[in-house]
Amino acid sequence: MSSLPVPDPKYELAHEAGETLEHLLGFVFCGLQQDVMEELDTLDLSLRQLGLLFMLRDARRLHVGALAEAGRLSLPATSHMIDRLVRRGLLERRENPEDRRQKHVLLTPAASEVLARIEGSTVEAFTRLLSGLPEDVLARFEAACRDVREHLPPSPRAQCAHRREA
Numbered sequence: 001m002s003s004l005p006v007p008d009p010k011y012e013l014a015h016e017a018g019e020t021l022e023h024l025l026g027f028v029f030c031g032l033q034q035d036v037m038e039e040l041d042t043l044d045l046s047l048r049q050l051g052l053l054f055m056l057r058d059a060r061r062l063h064v065g066a067l068a069e070a071g072r073l074s075l076p077a078t079s080h081m082i083d084r085l086v087r088r089g090l091l092e093r094r095e096n097p098e099d100r101r102q103k104h105v106l107l108t109p110a111a112s113e114v115l116a117r118i119e120g121s122t123v124e125a126f127t128r129l130l131s132g133l134p135e136d137v138l139a140r141f142e143a144a145c146r147d148v149r150e151h152l153p154p155s156p157r158a159q160c161a162h163r164r165e166a
Contacts (some may be wrong), residue, residue: 024129032125036118041112047155048073053090053111058155061104062097083124085142090114 040050048071055070056062062070068078082105086089090111096102107115130138 013032027129028122028125031121031128035121035125039114039121049085052078052081053107053115056091056105057112057115061094061106063104065102065103067105083113090099091117104166 003149040047044108045053049155052067052071056069064079065075065081067073067082071078073081082091082093086093089108092106092108093103094106096104133141
């Protein structure tokens, strides 16, 4: 006689929280999509290029191979993407002092400004959504978010890039 798996209450609670967050993100992305897409159109950037910029911002610098792996692209495709972003003044290539055959890729100040604008748009989209909540609900939500943040890594993007680079 086989026994049924015992439900994990912590997992079920996390799943319910995940569903709630996904619902919130739907509202945020609805407003955010237009802002971000306009920014990407203005800069002629793809979402994949934007992802690469965020990876580099949080990892500080990566070599082309690590970016290719993290972005799940071929080395030639990644190199071509980097070349385009270098020509636009968003990335810079530097020789690795430890291995001159290898190039590190870094963000320029212009790229940092682009990412700051996009993150600002994200915060503004959340602010518009949450400002409609009653003040007591908003205060509890903000306190809960702060509590959760204390248990998370400092940067999700850096963690993803590092995990893929390893």
